[in-house]
Amino acid sequence: MSNKKLAYHSFRLAMGISILIHGAVRIPKLTQVADGISAEFADTLLQGTPSLIAGYFIPLAELLVGIGILIGWKVIRYALAAGIALMGILMIGTCLIENWAALPSQIIHAIAFYLLLMSSLTWQPRQKDY
Template sequence: MIQNSITFVLLRLAVGMSMFGHGLVRVPKLAVFSNWMVEKFDKSFLPNALVVPFSYVLPVLELAIGVLLLIGLFTRQALITGAIAMILLIFGSSMVEDWGAIPSQLIHTFLFAVLLSYTNYNSYAADNLLKKQD
């Protein structure tokens, strides 16, 4: 049981750090990131009315998911939200034929799903402090 809990927390921290890092470097330059994303999707059929809001929400979402996973708070919800974000990114990458980005997005999706399947091993997490207050 302890070995599985250690494995879970290490994997949760790794995925959390990846998401945290993505968000941390993008949030301070939201407009630059948004402009880059809009340019990237310029030739796709996705309208700017979808791309622009998504480009502003994504870095904040990545940062929030990362923080939640790093501290182990609302872990289940963060994992589900992270997987949905990755599915949206896979769709976007497909629309601009950025096939090189998809393997990383698939790996993240896979890790979110694996972690979600084993949340019963989430022993080292702030979530457990909330359970004790019930």
């Protein structure tokens, strides 16, 4: 295996595990996580039901994105695109509650997902020549 492939697969594995575990550890305590997120957003535009729904959605989305990245193959490009979108959603929330310390981590994850998605080693469908 070339260094390029080894680096790609190692990085993909690390990013998949990172986002998978971040969601997985929250699943057993999903109600508490959702309630906590809802409480954090009590004084924002997303107070109440929207933040409660997000509190249930985000850990599940993190778990599924991580699984998709680890599976690879044809699933990976959609998982990486979903990961970028998820980071965008998280950044909106982070900015609304002014938790500036969390923002760099989300930006780094979005960039990492982007780099993996743009890699020539990530599966992509054949382009039809017309």
